[in-house]
Amino acid sequence: MIDLRTDTVTRPTAGMRAAIAEAVVGDEQKGEDPTTGALEERVATLLGTEAAVFVPSATMANQIALQLWSRRGDGVVLSSSSHLVHSEAGGPAALAGLMLQPIDTPDGSFDGDQFIAAATTGAVEKPATALVAVENTHSNRGGRVWPLDRLDGVRNAAAAMGVRTHLDGARVLNASLAVGVPVDRISSGFDSVTLCLSKGLGCPLGALLAVPEEAVRPARRLKQMLGGAMRQSGMLAAAGLYALDRHVERLADDHRRARRLAEMLSDTGLVQSPVDTNVVLLDTNAVGWDREELLRRLAANGVLLSALPQPNMVRAVTHLDVDDDDIERTVTVIVDVVRK
Ligand SMILES: Cc1ncc(COP(=O)(O)O)c(C=O)c1O
Incomplete structure (x- = not known):
């Protein structure tokens, strides 16, 4: 069977399995897993952010980001075809209490003006837009890449309005390769970034949420609340480090x-x-x-x-x-x- 349904169907290679077997581990929930710490540092450096938090899935990373940057009743502007809308079991509404403010576009990207038109700030009767979420690459539109000028336009418009920015960069390494720029040219400047290890990178599971230093503790509390704190997660982090060394190019x-x-x-x-x-x-x-x-x-x-x-x-x-x-x-x- 040739399985082209998605890039999450990969099995760990022999080399990755060896790295998993040899991982140095401790209790992650107590902050004692050295391999997890090494992966978090590595990904923060890669993405050009201050810190990163290892979580079991990109869905959890996205959900933590929504809760970090919003209050119940706020709005989140995002593409109508995004993973957050279609495939996170209603988490934005159920967990963060957010009103979705979707923009429908052919490739999943939008520009600063479209963001401004969709956002609602100021009027007392409107949901207050707290966040804009950008998915790059955009999965449901065929792995499409956001043009850099659109990314910058949305980031600048959001900054001018005091709206937080989240990048669902589950496949941002694919975007970086396609555009031909280092990944931090895409990811730095967002308030939070999701990077997934279990898609093109070939790991059995795992994702990171990259955040500023001040958001690490709140993010870890939300991770605990959602049941994402782990124990000897170094076995999974070792797969992530292996993939970042060998599966990016x-x-x-x-x-x-x-x-x-x-x-x-x-x-x-x-x-x-x-x-x-x-x-x-x-x-x-x-x-x-x-x-x-x-x-x-x-x-x-x-x-x-x-x-x-x-x-x-x-x-x-x-x-x-x-x-x-x-x-x-x-x-x-x-x-x-x-x-x-
Ligand atoms: C763009 C995007 N974000 C988030 C996710 C969620 O990833 P996970 O399955 O690790 O929760 C996916 C999964 O396919 C995705 O395509």
Whole structure:
């Protein structure tokens, strides 16, 4: 089976498993796990922030960020297709008591003016916009990358309005590679940044929330409250350090394979959106196929893709566990099934 549903399906490599086995560990909840501390420092330096907190998942990192920067009844401006809207089980409402203030855009990015138009500050009857959340790369729009001028525009507009900024940078290393700038050019300047280890980086689990020093203790309290404090988490942090050493540059292979997949499918009419990173969006409507039926037929022929929130849209995501042969085979299967 060639599994292109998402980049979280990877299994730890032999080298990563060895790093996990050899990890020096302590009780993380008591601040005694040296490998977790090393990972937190490493990620803070990488992202250009003062500190970082290791958490079990990117969802938890996002949820902690929302609660750090807002009060119940406040508003959060974000893309309508973002992970926070679709895939965090209503956490922004249930946990942070936030009103979503969504912006609908084709690639998940928006500019400073769109942010200003969506934000509500001042009027007593409106939710007070406390936060803007930017997702880069933007998963549900096909791993699209935010242009730097839009990022800067939103950051500047938010600063001028006294609104906090959160970057859901679960895949920000893909964004950095695609834009060709160091990752801190994208991440520094946000009040908080989520980085995920279990997507393109190939770790079994884990994410970091990068924050200013003054937010570390509040973030750790929220992590405790949500049940995210861990014990010998150095075993997971060791996988993260291993991945930061060995799995960042290779993201270029994932991007190249996604571009190749899109190029080879160009004649089918399925690919309607640009490929910025490791995601290829396929529009099943464009070729007159019912989406669920197409997914079933592909699966029966050994290729797994996944459905997106938008009707008719399907994605193929490249990752550590697919190689060039898998891409060739995927194209053969898709072309065969679609043309039958
Ligand atoms: C953009 C984005 N943010 C956050 C998450 C949540 O990650 P996790 O599964 O680690 O909670 C995902 C997961 O796919 C994601 O794509």
